[in-house]
Amino acid sequence: QVLLVESGGGLVQAGGSLELSCTASGRTSSSNAMAWFRQAPGKEREFVAAVLRSGGTAYYDDSVKGRFTISRDMPVNTVVLQMSSLKPEDTAVYYCAAGPQISQLTMLYAAAYDYWGQGTQVTVSS
Numbered sequence: 001q002v003l004l005v006e007s008g009g010g011l012v013q014a015g016g017s018l019e020l021s022c023t024a025s026g027r028t029s030s031s032n033a034m035a036w037f038r039q040a041p042g043k044e045r046e047f048v049a050a051v052l053r054s055g056g057t058a059y060y061d062d063s064v065k066g067r068f069t070i071s072r073d074m075p076v077n078t079v080v081l082q083m084s085s086l087k088p089e090d091t092a093v094y095y096c097a098a099g100p101q102i103s104q105l106t107m108l109y110a111a112a113y114d115y116w117g118q119g120t121q122v123t124v125s126s
Contacts, residue, residue, distance in 0.1 A: 002026045002115040004096045008081075009120035016124070017084040022096030022117055024077040033102035034072060034079040037110055038092035038122075045095065049081060050107045059107060064090075086124045093119040 008020040024031065035050035049070040051058045058070050069082040079096065097113035106112040 004117035
């Protein structure tokens with residue numbers, strides 16, 4: 001079992017920046033990837049970014065590429081999502097996710113992840 005606890009988020013004006021953090025505890029060695037998803041009201045949960053344990057390669061959805069940066073601090077089992085140039089359409093609940101068998105093919109899909117955080121609200125005002 002892996003427990004994910006998120007922090008950060010809040011209200012920011014368009015063009016501003018925020019940082020989200022997710023700390024994993026428990027059987028963290030069983031997780032080979034950590035990711036961020038988001039869900040806006042009335043919409044499905046969507047992939048934002050992910051980082052693989054092996055090599056630390058990061059992947060981004062096109063909508064956030066160049067504006068968001070995901071990084072992983074393995075010794076403390078923390079993944080950070082730095083968000084800049086925020087837009088109103090970035091408004092959503094952001095969820096941290098982890099899973100033991102995530103690949104480049106499956107990382108985009110929420111169903112591939114076994115563990116989820118409680119979510120943190122990000123609101124970008126125009």
